[in-house]
Amino acid sequence: MAKLCLGYSVFSIFCLAGSVFGISDTLYMEITTETDDVKFSDSNDCKVSVYLNDDIAGKVYLDNPGVDDFKLGATDVFSKLKASVPLQEIEKITFLVEGGGDAWRLKRFSIQFFQGDKKTDLISFPANISFSKEKSDRACKQKAVFSVRPPQKQLLMLK
Ligand SMILES: [Ca+2]
Numbered sequence: 449m450a451k452l453c454l455g456y457s458v459f460s461i462f463c464l465a466g467s468v469f470g471i472s473d474t475l476y477m478e479i480t481t482e483t484d485d486v487k488f489s490d491s492n493d494c495k496v497s498v499y500l501n502d503d504i505a506g507k508v509y510l511d512n513p514g515v516d517d518f519k520l521g522a523t524d525v526f527s528k529l530k531a532s533v534p535l536q537e538i539e540k541i542t543f544l545v546e547g548g549g550d551a552w553r554l555k556r557f558s559i560q561f562f563q564g565d566k567k568t569d570l571i572s573f574p575a576n577i578s579f580s581k582e583k584s585d586r587a588c589k590q591k592a593v594f595s596v597r598p599p600q601k602q603l604l605m606l607k
Pocket residue numbers: 488489490491492550551552553585
C-alpha cells in the first residue's frame with residue numbers, strides 16, 4: 449500500500465508540474481531560412497536570433513551545432529525552437545542579428561508551430577533583407593532587425 453501511495457504521489461507531482469510549467473503543451477517553432485544566392489549573401493559570423501512580439505528575452509538562436517549555417521543559396525532548418533508567446537497572441541516575428549562583419553542576406557523564410565502532436569500550416573515570408581550590425585560587405589543598406597506580422601490568424605491554428 450505504501451508503495452502504491454508513493455507511486456501515486458510521484459505521479460501526482462509529475463502531473464502537477466506538467467500543468468504548472470506546461471511541459472506537456474510546450475509550443476515549438478520550426479524556422480526555415482533561405483540565404484540568397486547573390487554574391488556575399490552568405491555569412492560566417494552573424495549571430496541570428498528570432499523573437500515573438502516584443503519578448504526579446506525569449507529570443508531563440510538560429511544555429512545548428514556543428515553545421516555551417518547560412519551558406520550561399522542554402523536552405524537551413526532550425527527545429528524545436530521554444531516559442532515564448534502563446535500561439536494566438538503572436539502578432540510579430542522579428543529577426544535580430546548581432547555582430548556581423550560578414551553580412552547575411554535572407555531571401556525568404558518560413559515558420560511553422562508545433563504543440564504535442566498538432567501543428568499549424570507553414571507560413572512563408574519574403575524577406576530580401578541584408579543583415580549586419582557592424583559593417584557591410586554589399587553595396588546595400590544593412591539592417592539588424594527585421595519584423596513581419598502573420599497575415600491571418602487562421603494560419604496560427606493547430607490542426
Ligand atoms: Ca556576406
